[in-house]
Each structure stands twice: as C-alpha cells, then as structure tokens.
Amino acid sequence: MVQNKTLKKTNSKQMKRFFFLMAAALLTAHAYAQDIYSCRNVHLSFFSSAPLEDIEAKTDKGVSAINLKTGAVYFKVPVNTFQFKKKLMQEHFNENYLETEKYPYAEFKGKLANPAALSGDGTYDVTVEGTLTLHGVDKAYREKGTITIQNGQLTSSSKFKVRLVDHKIKIPRLVIKNIAEVVDVTVQATYSLATQK
Numbered sequence: 001m002v003q004n005k006t007l008k009k010t011n012s013k014q015m016k017r018f019f020f021l022m023a024a025a026l027l028t029a030h031a032y033a034q035d036i037y038s039c040r041n042v043h044l045s046f047f048s049s050a051p052l053e054d055i056e057a058k059t060d061k062g063v064s065a066i067n068l069k070t071g072a073v074y075f076k077v078p079v080n081t082f083q084f085k086k087k088l089m090q091e092h093f094n095e096n097y098l099e100t101e102k103y104p105y106a107e108f109k110g111k112l113a114n115p116a117a118l119s120g121d122g123t124y125d126v127t128v129e130g131t132l133t134l135h136g137v138d139k140a141y142r143e144k145g146t147i148t149i150q151n152g153q154l155t156s157s158s159k160f161k162v163r164l165v166d167h168k169i170k171i172p173r174l175v176i177k178n179i180a181e182v183v184d185v186t187v188q189a190t191y192s193l194a195t196q197k
Contacts, residue, residue, distance in 0.1 A: 035069035037154045037191035044077055044187050046162075048180040055089060055179065057082040064189050066147075066154065071115030073128055075108040075187070097169055097179075098135055107133045110141075123148045128158070137167040145187075154191040159184065 042062030048055040062077035080100040084090040094100040110130015118124055129142045145158030162183050164171065171179050 034193060036065060036067050036194035038065045038194045039063065039189040039191045042075060042077065042187065042189040044082075044185065046082075046186070047184045049184075050180045053179075055084070057084045057090075057093070059083060062187075062189070064156075064191070065194070066112075066156070066191060068115055068118050068154075071112035073108070073110045073112060073130065075106075077106050078104055079106050079134075080104065097171070103134075103136045105133075108141075118147060118149065121149050121151070132162075132167075134162070135167040135169050139166050152193060155189065156191070157186075157188045159186050161185070 040063050041060045042064045043058070043060045044062050045056065045058040059077060059081040061081040062075055064073075064075045066073050078100075079098050080094050082090070082093065084093065108130055110128050112118070113127040113129055118126075124147045126145050126147050127142065128145055130140070131138050132141050141160065143158055143160040145156060148155045162185055164179075164181055164183065171181075
C-alpha cells in the first residue's frame with residue numbers, strides 16, 4: 001500500500017515535469033504564446049465489448065497541449081491511473097496486458113491537418129495525424145475530432161478505435177472471449193491559454 005502511494009506521487013511529479021517540458025517545447029516552437037492551450041486533467045476512457053463481458057475504464061490524469069498556430073498536438077497519460085469497476089480487472093490490465101511497470105505512459109504526438117481553419121470562436125471538425133505510443137509500440141493514427149473555441153477557452157473531443165494487436169498487447173486464450181480485440185477510446189479535454197496557468 002505504501003509502495004503504491006509512493007509510486008503515485010512519483011508518477012504525479014514525473015507527469016508535471018513532462019508536462020512543463022512539453023509545454024516549453026511547444027512554446028519555443030513558435031513565439032506566439034497566445035496560441036498555446038494546455039490541459040492538466042484530460043479525461044480518457046476506453047470501452048471493450050466482448051461476448052462474455054463489457055469492460056470500461058476511465059482516468060482524468062492525462063495532460064495535453066495544443067498550439068493553434070503550428071497545429072502541434074500532444075497528449076500523455078500514466079496508464080496505471082485508469083480505474084475499473086472491478087479491482088481484479090484493474091490488476092490484470094496493469095500487470096498482464098499493459099505491463100505498466102515496464103511501459104508506464106501512453107503518449108500521442110501529432111498535428112492538426114488544417115490548423116489555419118481554427119480562426120476565432122466556433123466549433124470545428126478537425127483531423128489529427130500523429131503517432132500513438134502504447135505498450136512500447138509506436139503506431140500512426142489519423143483520427144477525427146471536434147474543437148470548440150469560446151471566450152478564450154478551448155475544448156476538444158475525439159473517439160477512435162485501438163486494435164490491441166497493433167500495440168502488441170496479448171490476450172491469453174483463456175480470457176479471449178472476455179476482452180475485445182478492438183477497444184473504443186474517448187478523449188475529452190478543456191484547455192486554457194498557457195499564459196493563464
């Protein structure tokens with residue numbers, strides 16, 4: 001129990017350090033600080049529908065930044081922060097499937113396909129292209145999402161599918177009917193200008 005608390009504190013410190021390094025990288029990539037939006041409590045969830053059981057998990061421990069001028073997009077989440085309804089599922093997820101001690105983070109680095117279209121308040125359909133690193137495996141993704149800009153605040157949402165085999169996540173034959181081969185992922189975030197942080 002003490003070890004888990006220590007691990008959580010270490011993860012939290014590491015996430016903050018990574019977040020500030022990432023935000024700094026985006027800021028130095030372009031001189032216009034008014035174009036940088038950041039979020040420290042990204043909500044991520046995934047849902048797996050299989051013949052014998054539906055599995056769902058959620059976390060709000062992700063961090064993200066978007067540079068509206070360059071279109072750069074960044075997300076990072078400590079994988080062991082996903083919470084399940086059943087404790088046993090959570091243990092199997094961390095120890096057997098995602099191996100979170102070995103691969104503690106999921107990370108996405110990408111770019112908006114057309115950042116110039118985001119000109120002022122409004123709701124925009126966007127396409128994001130980039131690389132998702134999960135379970136130590138990089139894979140290119142091109143996904144749709146929505147960005148809303150209103151009164152200096154930006155919200156984003158996206159739903160996409162992740163094939164477990166693409167990230168070398170192995171499911172034992174014994175439980176193959178309990179876990180789907182394709183998982184639905186939902187991402188939602190509310191950003192503020194980085195200069196307001």
